[in-house]
Amino acid sequence: MKILITGGSGQLGYHLQKIAAIDGKHELLCPSSAVFDLANSELIESFLASNRPDVIINAAAYTAVDKAETEIDLAMAINGSAVESLANYSIEQQCPLIQVSTDFVFDGQQGIPYAPQTKCQPLGIYGESKYLGEQAALRSPYAKIVRTSWVYSEHGSNFVKTMLRLAAEREQLSVVADQVGSPSYAGNLAKFIWQLLESPGDQIILHCSDAGVCSWYDFAHSVFDLASSMGKLKNVPQLTAIRSDEYPTPAKRPSYSVLDCSESYKSVGLTPQQWREALTVMLEKLN
Numbered sequence: 556m557k558i559l560i561t562g563g564s565g566q567l568g569y570h571l572q573k574i575a576a577i578d579g580k581h582e583l584l585c586p587s588s589a590v591f592d593l594a595n596s597e598l599i600e601s602f603l604a605s606n607r608p609d610v611i612i613n614a615a616a617y618t619a620v621d622k623a624e625t626e627i628d629l630a631m632a633i634n635g636s637a638v639e640s641l642a643n644y645s646i647e648q649q650c651p652l653i654q655v656s657t658d659f660v661f662d663g664q665q666g667i668p669y670a671p672q673t674k675c676q677p678l679g680i681y682g683e684s685k686y687l688g689e690q691a692a693l694r695s696p697y698a699k700i701v702r703t704s705w706v707y708s709e710h711g712s713n714f715v716k717t718m719l720r721l722a723a724e725r726e727q728l729s730v731v732a733d734q735v736g737s738p739s740y741a742g743n744l745a746k747f748i749w750q751l752l753e754s755p756g757d758q759i760i761l762h763c764s765d766a767g768v769c770s771w772y773d774f775a776h777s778v779f780d781l782a783s784s785m786g787k788l789k790n791v792p793q794l795t796a797i798r799s800d801e802y803p804t805p806a807k808r809p810s811y812s813v814l815d816c817s818e819s820y821k822s823v824g825l826t827p828q829q830w831r832e833a834l835t836v837m838l839e840k841l842n
């Protein structure tokens with residue numbers, strides 16, 4: 556099978572390719588964003604027409620949550636309109652399309668984990684653009700949405716690597732403690748997506764995060780705790796828990812964005828890994 560993976564240079568795209576390379580069953584197409592630019596519908600359509608993939612995994616996205624508040628058209632084009640072109644191809648060719656989405660489609664007010672069918676109410680442009688992408692994908696009966704949250708990996712830029720860099724530079728760090736969610740190691744997310752393609756169940760919208768819940772403060776605390784016990788951190792900075800209003804950002808974030816993943820994991824036949832265990836796996840891979 557010929558599988559198109561968009562966003563091959565990103566965190567998830569990297570792990571999707573890594574797992575596929577071990578498996579060796581599929582031919583992968585992983586064009587760069589210059590060759591397959593999701594902001595350019597003509598490029599998308601001509602690439603699909605000449606390469607004719609059997610499956611599309613859309614792991615590419617405009618992921619700069621704060622910048623999206625000013626680059627509205629670009630975020631909407633990459634995360635929203637581009638998915639219309641992917642969905643059109645999916646409909647015409649009866650081609651499975653996996654559209655990766657986010658916990659930011661929710662407003663964070665619910666206080667209990669969000670089930671896949673919960674009404675979406677994004678708070679900012681990034682969330683809105685990703686919701687638009689979901690709607691566009693779901694026009695195709697061959698599409699599935701996989702929502703995830705707080706993605707990190709040894710590859711690419713993310714919160715874990717930022718914390719480790721800051722730990723080397725600062726004696727003290729303040730991290731918000733009133734935003735709660737579930738971290739997701741991109742390697743586990745990639746495994747989930749490959750499994751979903753092997754065993755497609757009835758669910759159209761699936762949730763995939765690692766197991767357990769924490770605040771960004773807890774997450775940072777664990778990064779320092781685990782990295783220092785592995786001898787990967789010389790300096791552990793003093794960590795202070797702060798409120799979101801003490802760290803204002805252009806985009807408003809959901810205060811509680813835990814995804815209920817129970818049915819989704821069951822439907823693909825996997826068990827979620829506890830987030831601290833997954834973090835340990837990632838930290839062990841870091842130099």
Ligand SMILES: NC(=O)c1ccc[n+]([C@@H]2O[C@H](COP(=O)([O-])OP(=O)(O)OC[C@H]3O[C@@H](n4cnc5c(N)ncnc54)[C@H](OP(=O)(O)O)[C@@H]3O)[C@@H](O)[C@H]2O)c1
Nearest residue numbers: 562564565566567588592593615616618655657703705706
């Ligand atoms: N990161 C998170 O915390 C998080 C949380 C929830 C959901 N998600 C979702 O999970 C998925 C994977 O995220 P990630 O963290 O792996 O993303 P990432 O590391 O930020 O990578 C984004 C990828 O998208 C590509 N891209 C950006 N603009 C593009 C364009 N115009 N045309 C084609 N490709 C373009 C980038 O290519 P270049 O390198 O060439 O720019 C890169 O490969 C996304 O759908 C994201 O919305 C992420």
